[in-house]
Amino acid sequence: MHLLHDPAAPAAAPIAFDDFLKVDIRAGRILAAEPFPQARKPSLKLTIDFGAGVGVKRSSAQIADLYAPEALVGRMVAAVVNFPPRQIGKFMSEVLTLGFPDAEGRVVLFQPDAEVPPGARLF
Template identity: 85%
Template sequence: MHLVHDPAAPPAEAIAFDDFLKIDIRAGRIIRAEPFPEARKPSLKLTIDFGEGVGVKRSSAQIAELYAAEALEGRMVAAVVNFPPRQIGRFMSEVLTLGFPDAEGRVVLFAPDSDVPPGARLF
């Protein structure tokens, strides 16, 4: 699967609503962020609390160009919580933290603009 970062690109192929419902996107609160110098692209290791239903999960996020690890604790983010875990070097990334590319291609985190309960599902 190739991700499109071009804002002028047409929409992806149409999917059924039931396909969308298979993707479980939840809000979570970052409880720890650490540098990930071994990653190929500037990344941070995130520990995110998604509340009682999902629990605490870890994610490798290519966000180190715009975000300092020490500034992320307590911040809300959105992540796909039902992809299989993915090994990234020696780190097991359990969820996909979501973001959008800015004009320079750096990842800007996607999050609710108001506080929501950890584990709230996107619909």
Template identity: 75%
Template sequence: MHLDHDPAAPAADAIAFDDFLKVDIRIGTVISAEPYPEARKPSVKLQIDFGPAIGVKKSSAQIAALYDPAALVGRQVAAVVNFPPRQIGKMISEVLTLGFADTEGRVVLFAPDTPVPNGSRLF
């Protein structure tokens, strides 16, 4: 599937509310982050704590252009937690960390503006 990162692109086709509910987007806190030079695009390996119900999950996020891995530890991020795991280079990415493209196409992380409990679901 190709995602259009152009802010001028038209909205995607309408979906049913039940389809939206199938996408499980949760908040977690980054507990470790390290460069991931083996990925095709500049990426960071993350371990994210989503609380007791989901636990700690791994993610390969294409965020190296804007984020120093050391500065990510302790930061809350949003991620889709119910996609199947995906092979990214040599690692298995278990969740899709969410972000938006800036004017230069770099990924800006999506997160709450105040802390919320790990595992909180987007609604």
């Protein structure tokens, strides 16, 4: 199991609070989801609305094992919105959609447990 997926791994080295503040994690609402069969791991292409400040962004997410595209539309998710875009095959992923690995290593999406406005920042 990869260290990032190992629940028994110790906590990462301490960082300064200012370093945490550099990571911009926002809530967004999934507008569209479609299969991404060209990806190496089972993935979906997501279109996510982060509100007026960030706008609509696209993400490749390795979540096809647990989620059907049609079930994701309207769902709130969390994503890092200030990483540089990353080319994945012919697709440009603009944000990193966040999740946790389950016992089999499949990605379970991270989402707010109550309604928040698109673009709300995690703190």
